[in-house]
Amino acid sequence: MSFYPAGSFPAHRPRRLRQSPRLRQLVRETSLNAGQLVLPLFVRSGRKLRRPIAAMPGVYQLSPDELLHEAGRALEAGIPAVLLFGIPERKDARASGAYAARGIVQQAVRLLKRELPELLVITDVCLCEYMAHGHCGLVQRHKSGARILNDPTLKLLARTAVSHAEAGADMVAPSDMMDGRVRALRAELDRHGFPDTPIMAYAAKFASAFYGPFREAAESAPKFGDRRSYQMDPANASEALREVALDIQEGADLVMVKPALSCLDIVYRVKTAFGYPTAAYAVSAEYSMVKAAAAQGWIDERAVVLESLLALRRAGADIIITYAAVDAARWLKEG
Numbered sequence: 503m504s505f506y507p508a509g510s511f512p513a514h515r516p517r518r519l520r521q522s523p524r525l526r527q528l529v530r531e532t533s534l535n536a537g538q539l540v541l542p543l544f545v546r547s548g549r550k551l552r553r554p555i556a557a558m559p560g561v562y563q564l565s566p567d568e569l570l571h572e573a574g575r576a577l578e579a580g581i582p583a584v585l586l587f588g589i590p591e592r593k594d595a596r597a598s599g600a601y602a603a604r605g606i607v608q609q610a611v612r613l614l615k616r617e618l619p620e621l622l623v624i625t626d627v628c629l630c631e632y633m634a635h636g637h638c639g640l641v642q643r644h645k646s647g648a649r650i651l652n653d654p655t656l657k658l659l660a661r662t663a664v665s666h667a668e669a670g671a672d673m674v675a676p677s678d679m680m681d682g683r684v685r686a687l688r689a690e691l692d693r694h695g696f697p698d699t700p701i702m703a704y705a706a707k708f709a710s711a712f713y714g715p716f717r718e719a720a721e722s723a724p725k726f727g728d729r730r731s732y733q734m735d736p737a738n739a740s741e742a743l744r745e746v747a748l749d750i751q752e753g754a755d756l757v758m759v760k761p762a763l764s765c766l767d768i769v770y771r772v773k774t775a776f777g778y779p780t781a782a783y784a785v786s787a788e789y790s791m792v793k794a795a796a797a798q799g800w801i802d803e804r805a806v807v808l809e810s811l812l813a814l815r816r817a818g819a820d821i822i823i824t825y826a827a828v829d830a831a832r833w834l835k836e837g
């Protein structure tokens with residue numbers, strides 16, 4: 503796309519529009535505010551527990567009481583929503599902790615909705631944190647390796663989503679990348695009386711090295727193999743658009759691109775192609791890299807974080823999921 507016919511030039515000097523802060527503000531094309539941010543939180547059972555995650559300074563595995571405290575801080579800072587991940591006490595080969603009525607996420611949702619009813623509680627729907635082997639789906643092992651059982655996994659994912667909705671979750675966010683999961687979740691939610699519970703699909707989720715620190719945080723690293731049979735090849739953009747189209751067809755209400763900063767082109771194309779509410783997930787290593795460089799005094803953390811978030815908004819993200827949400831909200835308020 504070009505604003506100017508070939509051979510012609512812009513008539514004005516762009517710098518005229520940068521002469522004063524007021525004028526810069528008037529011609530600013532992109533806004534960033536706390537109301538567009540979502541804070542991911544990790545919950546595990548216990549009391550007064552804040553277990554630090556080495557590669558993510560400032561992020562903790564929290565017991566429910568501490569989770570409530572953090573969620574309250576986020577809400578106070580103007581952040582409308584949290585995204586919950588659970589670390590169960592026991593893992594098995596059927597991820598039973600994921601859909602247990604008294605599972606850790608289900609407990610946490612009940613607590614948050616009781617104490618902070620105005621906070622939007624989104625739950626991550628996946629099995630990897632609950633599986634002994636750390637994969638996002640059921641696995642069949644055989645002599646020459648192992649494979650993911652896509653369709654049998656759908657039932658467990660749908661059951662997990664329903665258990666979250668029963669606990670009071672405002673929205674569910676499937677991150678497993680099994681084929682057909684959005685349709686399966688939608689059908690099961692409808693059947694159980696939750697036709698109004700929206701689905702935010704991790705629609706374009708790449709098999710990314712940027713998830714490394716998260717797997718420490720959620721204790722969900724695969725014990726063998728990798729996730730490349732179900733997550734996408736970072737080389738593929740058209741495929742990302744097809745994945746998003748499928749999720750929308752299956753009933754996704756919002757779509758997500760993940761990781762964020764290495765996928766600005768995908769965010770832009772998804773927003774342009776579909777016009778759906780689009781979220782970008784600034785994932786764990788995006789956070790860790792900034793923290794590490796800032797700790798060395800090599801970058802200005804605040805400026806780098808705000809510029810990165812702004813870039814995601816400029817690319818077309820309506821919603822940004824970020825571990826830096828509370829800091830960002832505070833910095834935005836300070837101006």
Ligand code: PBG
Pocket residue numbers: 626628630638677678712713714715716717729784785786787
């Ligand atoms: C679960 C899930 C992952 C992330 C979000 N949901 C890990 C993965 O797919 O391995 C990554 C988030 C992050 O890195 O911050 N499937």
